[in-house]
Amino acid sequence: MSTPNPDPQSVRRRGAVVVSLLVLGALLLVLGGCAGSGGTVQGAAPWRTPGAQLAAERADGPRPSMSAHVLYSTDPLGLRQELQTRCAGMDGRGTGAVLSTLVTDLYLSGVEPGEGAEALLRGGCAPVSEIVTEMIAQGGESAFDPVLERALMLTGSGARETLELAAAEGLERRARLLDASDGPLRESLVYAMRYYPSGAPTSETQTAVAMNLLFERAESGYGLYTFVLLGRTSALDAADVQRYRELFRIIETYVASASGVSEPRREAHAFLVPVYADSGDMALVDQLAPELSDLMRYRLGRALRRHGRPGPAARLESGAGPFLMTSTDPQLLPLEVGAPRLLIDLSGVGAEYLYGIIDACDRPVEDAAALERLRERLRLLLDEAPADWLEWIEPRAPSTPRAATVVAAPSSVVG
Secondary structure (H helix, E strand, C coil): CCCCCCCCCHHHHHHHHHHHHHHHHHHHHHHHHCCCCCCECCCCCCCCCHHHHHHHHHCCCCCCCHHHCEECCCCHHHHHHHHHHHCCCCCCCCCCHHHHHHHHHHHHCCCCHHHHHHHHHHCCCCCHHHHHHHHHHHHCHHHHHHHHHHHHHHHCHHHHHHHHHHHHHHHHHHHHHHHHCCCHHHHHHCEEEEEEECCCCCCEEECCCCCCHHHHCCCCCCCEEEEEECCCCCCCEHHHHHHHHHHHHHHHHCHHHCCCCCCCCCCCEEEEEEEECCCCCCCHHHHECHHHHHHHHHHHHHHHHHCCCHHHHHHHHHCCCCEEEEECCCCCCCCCCCCCEEEEECCCCCHHHHHHHHHHHCCCCCCCCHHHHHHHHHHCCCCCCCCCCEEEECCCCCCCCCCCCCEECCCCCCC
């Protein structure tokens, strides 16, 4: 894992953080004045962290809502059907911004580069060479071989020279985008995952070009992984706000304050928090990236419904949160394979219990039964536990793939 280096303009833009902190201070005064009432903060905008302002400055404009994106099926058959519907009538002429948006949405959905290229080609979404270029420009070197091979498989070796030139152009375009810190790549590079391992002296930050890689391919080597997800962060009451701030204060000051080594260790439990990259020395609660969390929450909710767990999915989609998803696997998804998972819904939990909950999580991981022992510790922790606050999710074989309906991500994004 590595902390991203600031771009050449980051020093100037970092100054925006000071202004943002002043804005947050004013918001806290409003929230503090309502603390005694225990009611919803009237007239308050959805919770917006200083990190969100920094990200807006880096993107030279307001952050787009996740509702502007379409999440596609990762099942190849369902994906092809979705793109055939999406690209109906294009006849291979969809270029420029249309193709760029399609490719961005495919990567946000966690679609493999080769499968995405084939679905775009079969759907007639754009000329073959432009699909190859755009998929590699946004996917990088790891997308080069699978995209080129899939395109050659569908078009024949007679187009090899043309497609190889298109693939090379994709890498060149990617280099230009990275140098300019502009275009579709910027959106993913704004986000990061911050790791707080138990027994480590500091946290570390990991970035990835594709946002989904931050929670689907986490750093391996830890014994337990807890992904921290925000819930809905509009219409929060004073108790909700206090719970959020206390949770992230404890994670930042308690989990990462120990003396030890920073390298991944099997006996360590790592908390993974979605943040804005390059957000400086701000408090953790001020670095939270709700757009990345919303993508995680939406993908997990959809997976839970497909897994036959509509109850947890509904609470995840509408609950105040936050939520903790813990497993021995270094990935939030998929649910069908790997080890069991424990979903912890903190929506109805008082802030006074959070230290005990994090302390129960922050124990040495001795063996594969560590997750079951954690569940038992948590069961005994609360005097009056909210109903269904602990959900044990066993892996199971995936059902027969069915064509999925194209749906937009929820619009309740913070910031």
